[in-house]
Amino acid sequence: MLPAPELANDTSLSDLRSSMLENVKKATTTWSGSVEARTDRAVSRTGRRLFGDRRETLLTGQRMNSIEENYPLLELEEKDYEFSGHPLKITMFKGASLGVSAYVWGPGIVLCRYFESEKIDFTGKKVLELGSGTGIVGILTVLLGGDVTMTDRPYVLKQIEYNILANIPVSSRHRSRIRALAWGSDQNSFPTDFDIILGSDIVYSPSQFPNLIQTLLYFCKDKTVIFLCSDVKYREGSAEFHEELLPVQFHSQLIHTSGSCCIYKVTRKVSDDED
Numbered sequence: 001m002l003p004a005p006e007l008a009n010d011t012s013l014s015d016l017r018s019s020m021l022e023n024v025k026k027a028t029t030t031w032s033g034s035v036e037a038r039t040d041r042a043v044s045r046t047g048r049r050l051f052g053d054r055r056e057t058l059l060t061g062q063r064m065n066s067i068e069e070n071y072p073l074l075e076l077e078e079k080d081y082e083f084s085g086h087p088l089k090i091t092m093f094k095g096a097s098l099g100v101s102a103y104v105w106g107p108g109i110v111l112c113r114y115f116e117s118e119k120i121d122f123t124g125k126k127v128l129e130l131g132s133g134t135g136i137v138g139i140l141t142v143l144l145g146g147d148v149t150m151t152d153r154p155y156v157l158k159q160i161e162y163n164i165l166a167n168i169p170v171s172s173r174h175r176s177r178i179r180a181l182a183w184g185s186d187q188n189s190f191p192t193d194f195d196i197i198l199g200s201d202i203v204y205s206p207s208q209f210p211n212l213i214q215t216l217l218y219f220c221k222d223k224t225v226i227f228l229c230s231d232v233k234y235r236e237g238s239a240e241f242h243e244e245l246l247p248v249q250f251h252s253q254l255i256h257t258s259g260s261c262c263i264y265k266v267t268r269k270v271s272d273d274e275d
């Protein structure tokens with residue numbers, strides 16, 4: 001197993017954390033707390049010093065008291081994983097109105113295990129993840145060498161950033177990016193040169209299927225490979241999406257199953273130039 005990332009000596013962590021806190025302050029509409037409070041709860045619950053001594057600036061004096069009084073502490077839940085020798089500690093921001101994004105879902109685990117069993121090396125690959133949630137799949141992909149852009153709805157990005165800071169060593173962090181991407185509307189501002197698109201448990205809401213297809217069509221060029229891992233039994237419309245909708249414009253090959261979770265390798269059927 002590789003050693004856990006050294007965070008306490010991370011000189012850029014303070015800057016990253018400050019910018020994270022600024023972002024959270026700007027986007028508080030769906031938040032019931034502050035990252036200062038959440039971070040401190042994570043540290044005190046687990047005894048792990050996610051942010052080294054720098055957290056003390058936020059833990060001292062009246063400022064901390066007022067944060068505690070003004071923002072009820074969020075419930076943070078941490079879970080430990082290990083894939084391909086990389087220990088991961090994933091924090092889920094429960095109680096932050098993140099809905100399904102505040103969980104690590106089965107298809108995410110299945111995709112991570114698949115990367116492990118197939119010894120997949122993402123070195124040199126430009127990867128886009130859709131619906132990252134906690135970021136578990138995208139973070140592992142960075143640790144396996146990829147240059148990864150993790151995306152989700154705007155209010156989920158702080159959770160992803162938190163997990164990136166906690167799990168990706170500074171030396172690899174330049175290969176991780178976070179951007180808001182709502183399917184069907186935001187993709188046009190993204191580049192289209194991704195080698196690989198990842199999506200775990202993103203096929204579950206039939207009303208979003210047209211938007212998801214539109215986004216996949218935008219990103220999937222001749223040589224792009226999409227890996228989708230979906231629960232085809234317990235997610236509404238998932239089997240129909242993979243068996244009927246997707247095959248209209250994509251080649252889709254079932255490459256792995258684990259229980260009702262299926263991994264599909266997907267490529268574009270026709271190479272038309274839409275840009």
Ligand SMILES: C[S@@+](CC[C@H](N)C(=O)[O-])C[C@H]1O[C@@H](n2cnc3c(N)ncnc32)[C@H](O)[C@@H]1O
Pocket residue numbers: 100101103104105106107108109130131132133134135136137152153156181182183199200201202208211
């Ligand atoms: C069930 S969660 C899966 C999270 C993670 N991939 C995993 O496997 O644990 C689905 C994710 O897709 C995101 N999502 C759903 N609909 C979306 C949309 N229309 N645009 C962007 N993201 C969306 C949600 O915000 C959520 O984080």
